[in-house]
Amino acid sequence: MKFIDGGVCAAKGFTAGGIHCGIRKNKTKRDLALILSEAKASAAAVYTTNLVKGAPLAVTKMHLMDGKAQAVICNSGNANTCNANGIEVAKEMARLTAETLGISEEDVVVASTGVIGQPLDITPIKNGLPALKESLGADNGSDAAEGIMTTDTVKKEVAVSFEIGGVKCKIGGIAKGSGMIHPNMATMLVFITSDVAIAPEMLQKALSTDIQSTFNMVSVDGDTSTNDMVCVLANGMAGNKEIIAEGEDFDTFMKALNTITVHLCRMIAGDGEGATKLLECRVTGADDEKTAKTVAKSVICSSLTKAAMFGADANWGRVLCAIGYSGAEVDVTKVDVSFESAKGIIPVCENGAGIEFSEDIAKEILLEKEIIINVGLNSGDYSSTAWGCDLTYEYVKINGDYRT
Amino acid sequence: MKFIDGGVCAAKGFTAGGIHCGIRKNKTKRDLALILSEAKASAAAVYTTNLVKGAPLAVTKMHLMDGKAQAVICNSGNANTCNANGIEVAKEMARLTAETLGISEEDVVVASTGVIGQPLDITPIKNGLPALKESLGADNGSDAAEGIMTTDTVKKEVAVSFEIGGVKCKIGGIAKGSGMIHPNMATMLVFITSDVAIAPEMLQKALSTDIQSTFNMVSVDGDTSTNDMVCVLANGMAGNKEIIAEGEDFDTFMKALNTITVHLCRMIAGDGEGATKLLECRVTGADDEKTAKTVAKSVICSSLTKAAMFGADANWGRVLCAIGYSGAEVDVTKVDVSFESAKGIIPVCENGAGIEFSEDIAKEILLEKEIIINVGLNSGDYSSTAWGCDLTYEYVKINGDYRT
Secondary structure: OEEOOOHHHOOOOEEEEEEOOOOOOOOOOOOEEEEEEEEEEEEEEEEOOOOOOOHHHHHHHHHOOOOEEEEEEEEEEEOOOOOOOHHHHHHHHHHHHHHHHOOOHHHEEEEEEEEOOOOOOOHHHHHHHHHHHHOOEOOOHHHHHHHOOOOOOOOEEEEEEEEEOOEEEEEEEEEEOOOOOOOOOOOOEEEEEEOOOEOHHHHHHHHHHHHHHOHHHEOOOOOOOOOOEEEEEEOOOOOOOOEOOOOHHHHHHHHHHHHHHHHHHHHHHHOOOOOOOEEEEEEEEEOOHHHHHHHHHHHHHOHHHHHHHHOOOOOOHHHHHHHHOOOOOOOHHHOEEEEEEOOEEEEEEEOOEEOOOOHHHHHHHHOOOEEEEEEEOOOOOEEEEEEEEOOOHHHHHHHHOOOO | OEEOOOHHHOOOOEEEEEEOOOOOOOOOOOOEEEEEEEEEEEEEEEEOOOOOOOHHHHHHHHHOOOOEEEEEEEEEEEOOOOOOOHHHHHHHHHHHHHHHHOOOHHHEEEEEEEEOOOOOOOHHHHHHHHHHHHOOEOOOHHHHHHHOOOOOOOOEEEEEEEEEOOEEEEEEEEEEOOOOOOOOOOOOEEEEEEOOOEOHHHHHHHHHHHHHHOHHHEOOOOOOOOOOEEEEEEOOOOOOOOEOOOOHHHHHHHHHHHHHHHHHHHHHHHOOOOOOOEEEEEEEEEOOHHHHHHHHHHHHHOHHHHHHHHOOOOOOHHHHHHHHOOOOOOOHHHOEEEEEEOOEEEEEEEOOEEOOOOHHHHHHHHOOOEEEEEEEOOOOOEEEEEEEEOOOHHHHHHHHOOOO
């Protein structure tokens, strides 16, 4: 497997584009993105478990009932959620996109992200669609990545090439993360494209399995968004023998998909609102997978641990505290904790109690941009990893007055 | 019922004191508190559900097995948690206190609060006990309240007088709150004293019932502390007929206890680390009590809602979002939301969708120090209230480097 350029356009037959259509006041920020597959593609998606769901999700769900799609339209700046006319506007967005592209309305995936509870005006989208179609190109994946950004500070895109049965295949994706990130059985906005030939039900199986250990293990602020969605399109243009069951080819695809999703998870966590650091909590020695995941996620979600990491403070007591209230059944007298980064690794707690360590070395390790919190439960053979970020002044600033 | 002065010394037969003994470097901050009852008292307590528990809790639990206690010793600056010699030190703290006061070791409640994972040196406590005993007085409840403070910015004390069967009774309490506040079946440190005559099992029943709708409904940062404890001592010196069963007298006592605990909850939430505002979420119209509580607590815990309140931003979409991911079964299309303060009340969402409102009036309402978020579920007859605070730069600052 090899990392390649191209993001969401890396796979054969995909073009993308992004423009500023006028939903946002800032004219230098793209606010409308489009992804198009030359051929109709197998499509799979997972959605937020929040009971308050963005209107576009209901429309997308309906359109994906046949497991097929050909285009993705997504705006930023407005979530089209909690609006009386939400469904109507989301449907109109799909209809206008289909009309512009000359494809079927049912093959359009619709998504929106931004402020909740403000009616979404369809006019700028309608007026922008011709220019958006014009902007489509195999080199413009980055424009689409920019078009779905909200408070993200970096574009999130990645792609890899790999082989299935001797045939060269590609998969790539873009993501929007930043705030209101605490996926649960689903995630933030992520669009993944591949030229692999795979049956819709196998694509859905791959995605639903993968997210359990990837997007569902990310948290920026504990708030599960109303508009979370991950959607994969696989158009089969690579020419591999279609994957219609589990087996070697399915496993290869799963591995490629996982490479993309883990990469995007790390980008989303590291670019969490206001974040200065990417935190990774690696739990080992758990009695079962659920315990490992619960512990890893609890540590990553602890406001106190997050703030300590911002201050490069080796306050491991907060890690123990978060393990203790996680709800997982853990023998706390067996727990080891160490902090790790590019600068090295330093054990700070053994068997649930503090050990002597150099605060200077700990500080040096924690001043890095990527911190690993290792938690050894020393009981069983299961492990898990969760991703998050530190809690900073900037997070408060961004969210103290997001709407203005 | 009447609010009176005296805090933890308001009830007959209680004296208290607080000194700086040297656990903290700052010599102007008291770090050791003592409460003494003239007569042996009925005692009840509830503890944190965190699996990582402070050593003092184990010792206190043992000492309260007979439902009786006479004194409370508590230090701040060090939690005596996750230390290999924790139990030993907590026992020694109780033994030395008993020796100094001339009472039984088993009648001493021990508590500690502060940094986790740093061994607690008994020396300053041992050396300080004679002076602490000297400092005991019926007017010194405030010194004890100060002695248990960590990052609290205000002392938390309250007392009321009331009558049971024509006999004048009193109850008062002190609390330490601020950070790592997300009680679950227990709470932060709270010590309550009363001169009511009540059997230990009835006292425990009163406390265990009360905390479900008081301390368990407070959250500052979602982190359940390792050292949470609420302890009530009732020494019977008021001379009322001992309460040994449910009935009118028990109800009267419950009401007085609840007045104290709600008051302390509001003080703890309003003085959450870095907080500039007290948030109160009032949920009505729920199908059952659990739903009401789950929704209220979810709103109060949402980082995004908390940050919006800091910015006096009427971003009600975040309230809806928090209701949606709370896990409670709610018909989101029936939800009404309004913001309220001393300046007035403004409805912002009806039937799950936004309604037009004046941003200027909303801003004026939200600039107040005490904000009520009203959530109407419009389904059943149950209601609940939760307390929290806004998320501010100061919270991040305090917790970015707490240990130094």
